[in-house]
Amino acid sequence: MPTEAEAETELAAVLRSKGLRMTAQRQLVLEAVRALGHATPERIHERIRDQVEGVNITTVYRTLDLLEELQLVSHTHLSHGAPTYHLSGDRGHAHLVCHRCGRITEVDPTMFAGVRREVADATGFVMDVGHVALFGTCADCLEKHA
Secondary structure (H helix, E strand, O other), X not given: OOOHHHHHHXXXXXXXXXXXXXXXXXXXXXXXHXXXXXXXHHHHHHHHOOOOOOOOHHHHHHHHHHHHXXXXXXXXXXXXXXXXXXXXXXXXXXXXXXXXXXXXXXXXXXXXXXXXXXXXXXXXXXXXHHHOEEEEOOHHHHXXXX
């Protein structure tokens, strides 16, 4: 994973290549995504709203859309609410989401190779398991409620 300075340089270079400029809002949103790991636009807004003037939730959503278009972040739907954003380099994982505590565990999508093959053989549909969220109960919650 790149350092903050490397990520800032990468963001500036990508923006320049598209004729766009680096802004404090863009930098802060990307830094917040990195720091939070998996975060909704609302959590990102909470993290940065006091750091720079004029950052409202609409600015965060627009910035996330731009960063996703530039392939610097991507999103996953981990619940019925807002999408959760993470760095694009982190996309190669599936998400296990605990219904009880909300913990998100990342797992290698190769764990689903057998299921992926079975679905493809039975239906002709090829799953994108690098962009999936499965819901259940984590080991800690199972232990607490046993």
